[in-house]
Amino acid sequence: MRIAMISEHASPLAVLGGADAGGQNTHVAELSAALAAAGHDVRVYTRRDCPDLPTVVHTADRVTVVHVPAGPAEPVPKDDLLPHMPAFSRWLSTQWRTGSWAPQVVHAHFWMSGLAGLPAARLAGVPVVQTYHALGTVKRRHQGAQDTSPAGRIRDERALGQAVDRVVAQCQDEVGELMQLGVPARQLAVVPSGVNLTAFGPLGPAEPTAGRPRVLSVGRLVERKGFQDLVRAMALVPQAECVIVGGPSAAELDSDPQARRLRELARRCGVADRVRLVGAVPRQQMARWYRSADLVVASPWYEPFGLTPLEAMACGVPVVATAVGGMIDTVADGVTGDLVPARDPVALGTAVAALLADRARRFRYAAAAVRRVRERYSWQGAAEQLAEVYRGVGVDAPTPRVVVS
Ligand code: UDP
Secondary structure, three states: OEEEEEOOOOOOOOOOOOOOOOHHHHHHHHHHHHHHHOOOEEEEEEEOOOOOOOOEEEOOOOOEEEEEOOOOOOOOOHHHOHHHHHHHHHHHHHHHHHOOOOOOEEEEEOHHHHHHHHHHHHHHOOOEEEEOOOOHHHHHHHHHHHOOOOOOHHHHHHHHHHHOOEEEEOOHHHHHHHHHHOOOHHHEEEOOOOEOOOOOOOOOOOOOOOOOOEEEEEOOOOHHHOHHHHHHHHHHOOOOEEEEEOOOOHHHHHHOHHHHHHHHHHHHOOOHHHEEEEEOOOHHHHHHHHHOOOEEEEOOOOOOOOHHHHHHHHOOOOEEEEOOOOHHHHOOEOOOEEEEOOOOHHHHHHHHHHHHOOHHHHHHHHHHHHHHHHHHOEHHHHHHHHHHHHHHOOOOOOOOOOOOO
């Protein structure tokens, strides 16, 4: 199958951990690689955000990344990208009509990619599959006046969901949100994200520790990730250290407003000597950090899916997570980790302290977590399910050639 992935702001080649670079980058990179490994011909279209980028890049995973000239060739916050989507769409359309390659299916990631992809796909006569990754309704509910999304986002997301051929939700919570938004149930398929089981596993090197129990948390330093709740919770977890990976590079942490707020909060809570911000870590080094942890905390206020708890589970690390979004599905409460209410530092601290004090339960959770991830959350499995979704919208392709690497 010839598959066009559209990921306007999240390049599969981008450095992760910055404000707009996170799970979607990983998702698009890994999913495309898994589809390519299954013999499909995958092109990822992402916005050109640097003048030095070549138009076409062939990755080691046999995926072609195409940098689309739409808007200035410099980083633009994702909420400011909407005015550039018509140019993105026109460029795709011209390529698919006049170039040497045209897709059989278009899979758009994030709503703006859908707005760019849908008109071009309709002109080319190919079906469109939409994955939202995040929904405007959820963001508005949690962020209120601080939500910087473009004004028509919710209206556009609803219209898109009704116009495309299939919407792929990543978890049951998202199914409920999409139905409330007005996306018909018949449009929906559920395919969870996966984990790279080669990169993330229990065996392998680990970052050194300072000898005390380590609580690790990973993510972009944005308020909704709830790191402030974790810092507060650490007051209830004496002796353990808290390591936070993500955000800007280590050198830029001192000038990052959210990093400064977290450090100041840690000082006020009397835990500053036990809270350490590491900054962004390259994807290839993430497993070393997970393996160094006694447990991983994911404490967002809301989370469309949440890759970091799954990555931790794949590395055999128990997880304490807030019971939101995808984590309600991925973290089996009392089996692979503990679920706690969001925005509740006391519940979080109590759960973390209890689990750190119970080595036998941690071992049980760790073993069950590895099994669960291997059974349910491989990218190979996700790619197989998505290929079914593509066939379900009428992509009639010969059985892919299996490439042995
Ligand atoms: N990540 C990374 N380096 C960092 C911080 C995060 O490679 O310094 C990766 C992390 O391993 C995960 C992704 O970024 O694959 C974050 O995905 P998640 O779904 O947890 O959050 P999102 O950023 O999508 O909100």
